[in-house]
Amino acid sequence: MKLISTGIPGLDEMLGGGIPKGHITVIIGPPGTGKSTLALQFIHTGLKKNENCTYLSLEEDEEDLIRTAASFQWNLKPYTENGKLALTRFSAHNIKATIDRVENDLQKILETFKPERFAMDPITLYEMIHDTDQERRTCLFHFTQMIKNIKTTAILTSEINPRNPNYSRYGLLEYVADGVILLKYIRPENSKTTVTAIEILKMRRISHSKETRPYTITQNGINVHSESEVFV
Secondary structure, eight states, rough: OOOOOOOOHHHHHHSSSSSETTTTEEEEEEESSSHOOOOOHHHHHHTTTTTTTTEESSSSOOHHHHHHHHHTTOOOHHHHHHHEEEEEEOSSSHHHHHHHHHIIIHHHHHHHHHSSEEEEEEEEEHHSHHHHHHHHHHHHHHHHHHHHHHHHHEEEEOOTTTTHHHESSSSSSHHSSSSSEEEEEETTOOOOOOOEEEEEEEEETTTOOOEEEEEEEEEEEEOTTTTTTOOO
């Protein structure tokens, strides 16, 4: 089984080498834990390997994404100019148009571009468009099947469930995804400050770390301290 490097120091070690090729992995976490940073770092790693990559945002436009990446010393412009990176934004303000674009335009983009890596940030806004869990479940199933058919390795970011921070907002993504990675804040024992920690809740078909490890967000992106422990 081919493993795809996330490009995040320490996380690949926790995964035993990386994410299995073709897997869909959901990154769950509260605001400020670096979900978007992780997704961009994953995409930038693929670009450095000369892979075709697609980044779909439901929040930031192309220029904002380029500026965000630049703050971590990742220059995306050469890749958008040479056609290796497709940066796409679908506005979530027009509900019907967004649904149509995700289900039709995105499929055409992926079938034409054939990216080896795909990131969507955040998929939560797409879930929120639908009124019931049944509608969300059906649309998520069709969405993930479309991703699977393209045979791309995907990262989807999600907000946490306000009642249970160990789950995605609606608790549905965990069932359709191959992998689930949780980002969270932890206050260690006898400490006045919180630390950011990462845990791999699920990753099909590989043996992965079950430990919770601290990580930092630096000027070069996320760095997981895979040999350190979090004491709570």
